[in-house]
Amino acid sequence: MSSPPSALDDGQELSTQGKSFNLTDIIMTNHVKIFDTTLRDGEQAPGFSMTSGQKLKMAKALEGLGVDIMEAGFAAASPGDFEAIKTIATEVKDSIVCSLARCNEGDIRASGEAIKPAAKSGRGGRIHTFIATSPLHREFKLKMSMDEIVRRATAGIELARQYTDDVEFSCEDAIRTERDYLKRVVEAAIKAGATTINIPDTVGYTTPEEIQSLFEFLASDIEGADSVTFSAHCHDDLGLAVANSLAAVRGGARQVECALNGIGERAGNCALEEVAMALRTRKDFFGLSTQLKTEGLYGASKLLATITGNPVPRNKAIVGKNAFAHESGIHQHGVLANRETYEIMKPEDVGVSTDNLVLGKHSGRAALKNRAETLGFELGDNQLQSLFVKFKHLADEKKEVFDADIEALILGEAVGEIGPWALESLYVSAGSDDGKRPVATVRLHHEDGRKETWSQEAAGPVNATFLAISHITGQPLHLDSFSVQSVTEGEDAMAEASVMVSTEFSSYHGRGTSTDTVLAGARAYLDVINRIERRADRQKSIAAQH
Numbered sequence: 280m281s282s283p284p285s286a287l288d289d290g291q292e293l294s295t296q297g298k299s300f301n302l303t304d305i306i307m308t309n310h311v312k313i314f315d316t317t318l319r320d321g322e323q324a325p326g327f328s329m330t331s332g333q334k335l336k337m338a339k340a341l342e343g344l345g346v347d348i349m350e351a352g353f354a355a356a357s358p359g360d361f362e363a364i365k366t367i368a369t370e371v372k373d374s375i376v377c378s379l380a381r382c383n384e385g386d387i388r389a390s391g392e393a394i395k396p397a398a399k400s401g402r403g404g405r406i407h408t409f410i411a412t413s414p415l416h417r418e419f420k421l422k423m424s425m426d427e428i429v430r431r432a433t434a435g436i437e438l439a440r441q442y443t444d445d446v447e448f449s450c451e452d453a454i455r456t457e458r459d460y461l462k463r464v465v466e467a468a469i470k471a472g473a474t475t476i477n478i479p480d481t482v483g484y485t486t487p488e489e490i491q492s493l494f495e496f497l498a499s500d501i502e503g504a505d506s507v508t509f510s511a512h513c514h515d516d517l518g519l520a521v522a523n524s525l526a527a528v529r530g531g532a533r534q535v536e537c538a539l540n541g542i543g544e545r546a547g548n549c550a551l552e553e554v555a556m557a558l559r560t561r562k563d564f565f566g567l568s569t570q571l572k573t574e575g576l577y578g579a580s581k582l583l584a585t586i587t588g589n590p591v592p593r594n595k596a597i598v599g600k601n602a603f604a605h606e607s608g609i610h611q612h613g614v615l616a617n618r619e620t621y622e623i624m625k626p627e628d629v630g631v632s633t634d635n636l637v638l639g640k641h642s643g644r645a646a647l648k649n650r651a652e653t654l655g656f657e658l659g660d661n662q663l664q665s666l667f668v669k670f671k672h673l674a675d676e677k678k679e680v681f682d683a684d685i686e687a688l689i690l691g692e693a694v695g696e697i698g699p700w701a702l703e704s705l706y707v708s709a710g711s712d713d714g715k716r717p718v719a720t721v722r723l724h725h726e727d728g729r730k731e732t733w734s735q736e737a738a739g740p741v742n743a744t745f746l747a748i749s750h751i752t753g754q755p756l757h758l759d760s761f762s763v764q765s766v767t768e769g770e771d772a773m774a775e776a777s778v779m780v781s782t783e784f785s786s787y788h789g790r791g792t793s794t795d796t797v798l799a800g801a802r803a804y805l806d807v808i809n810r811i812e813r814r815a816d817r818q819k820s821i822a823a824q825h
């Protein structure tokens with residue numbers, strides 16, 4: 280198979296506006312800087328705002344990922360954002376911390392003050408100042424002439440340079456700006472001292488070919504181009520943000536602005552995890568690297584989803600639950616033979632665990648046998664066939680078949696129903712605002728005849744219920760997740776609760792259903808405890824046999 284042409288093939292001739300030049304002569308570095316804007320453009324989207332503490336937590340995760348620059352906020356936006364940037368600039372050691380500012384004195388001074396802790400420590404902080412340049416924004420939004428915008432940009436950059444040597448300038452809505460005028464603004468910005476020139480596709484309007492040619496034009500036609508880093512900032516209104524960012528890089532951009540999970544204004548920004556893994560996976564094509572520790576991508580993405588309360592869609596590239604999951608028999612068969620049949624990246628390279636064949640109704644014998652073996656069961660052909668029949672029946676009823684379900688099938692048990700513990704009654708008092716905490720009274724009975732009741736107070740009714748169950752069973756569990764979803768429609772909808780728990784040795788998933796959500800939760804929690812106890816019993820009897 281012949282390899283695809285690299286973006287940086289030696290001697291690649293580019294033609295822009297009738298001129299010819301060699302891109303490798305102009306772009307000396309193969310390092311693409313990752314400028315993360317999760318905490319600024321990402322946070323400014325509805326439903327994604329974070330407290331200062333949450334921003335710091337995310338900032339630490341981004342630092343751990345190895346982003347070159349993190350835009351921590353917009354210092355003039357609010358006292359809270361100012362303080363958050365200042366704290367991040369104090370705490371973050373390995374990434375450059377940046378604040379956004381309009382081209383006006385107040386914003387730039389606020390940004391300069393906010394990043395001072397980073398500047399003082401010698402690491403340096405960045406001020407990112409911007410002004411719109413397109414005709415629409417000039418006429419209707421800013422109501423400024425072309426000359427006035429150039430004056431504002433120049434003055435803003437000069438002021439920013441009094442605080443830091445690291446000044447980024449953005450021509451907002453650059454894509455819809457006349458090329459001649461864009462050239463004029465960018466040249467003025469470079470003369471005024473900007474060290475990074477960002478070309479935003481503010482409204483997600485461009486196409487890969489168009490943006491690549493624009494960056495080639497900048498690299499070849501702008502005076503002072505070789506003294507600055509060109510940067511792309513693409514929005515996803517047409518679903519092209521990642522493709523456009525990669526095309527910009529092919530055109531000469533050496534900084535990509537992006538956000539985890541692709542969050543950002545409207546449809547979002549270029550997704551950090553996607554652009555980073557595209558550069559890594561297709562290094563043969565792009566010939567470029569980032570300094571990201573991509574193994575942290577999945578964890579950082581999950582942290583962001585948890586902090587903002589916005590789950591990552593299952594089918595999201597790189598970090599979605601399905602990104603490395605295979606349910607179809609033919610795919611599973613291929614992956615078991617050689618992962619590369621259906622995987623272009625290693626799950627562990629983005630921090631996803633490798634045990635990810637999802638068993639469901641489309642799965643085949645190969646995957647079932649493999650999972651049974653992973654769980655420690657060697658099956659003969661007849662046993663596998665009989666298990667497969669039971670498994671298919673179960674998969675028709677359940678969306679996903681978990682390890683514990685398979686264990687139960689192999690051992691001939693009904694799924695999620697059999698003890699040793701059974702819930703006899705649950706009574707919960709909650710909802711008053713008279714200062715009393717919710718109380719759950721739980722009565723369980725064990726198959727050995729024991730019956731026990733316990734009342735527990737806690738911050739919430741579900742928490743109180745779980746604590747009471749743990750008290751009776753002697754199983755204090757650490758929850759990985761608890762969720763409830765409606766599985767039928769109408770006022771008496773059936774709720775399905777799902778509980779995930781990790782112990783030292785394994786993960787357990789329990790389910791419970793009821794029209795009462797707290798009762799569904801109690802059943803799911805008890806389901807987990809029963810699974811743990813049954814497994815322990817099994818292991819004891821296996822040990823006794825040997």
Ligand SMILES: CC(=O)SCCNC(=O)CCNC(=O)[C@H](O)C(C)(C)COP(=O)(O)OP(=O)(O)OC[C@H]1O[C@@H](n2cnc3c(N)ncnc32)[C@H](O)[C@@H]1OP(=O)(O)O
Nearest residue numbers: 323353355356357381382383409410411420421451481544
């Ligand atoms: C493409 C982007 O993502 S840009 C970043 C967008 N992010 C944000 O806006 C979040 C933070 N913003 C805020 O908190 C507020 O908008 C503030 C505090 C910055 C300003 O609030 P206000 O003073 O009430 O102004 P308001 O938001 O109503 O309007 C923006 C003003 O800035 C002006 N302006 C907009 N961009 C720029 C710029 N780059 N440089 C100079 N002035 C600008 C507008 O012309 C308008 O001026 P006017 O008040 O004289 O009409």
Ligand SMILES: CC(C)C(=O)C(=O)O
Nearest residue numbers: 409449451452479481
């Ligand atoms: C401030 C700039 C970079 C921006 O967010 C945009 O144009 O989308």
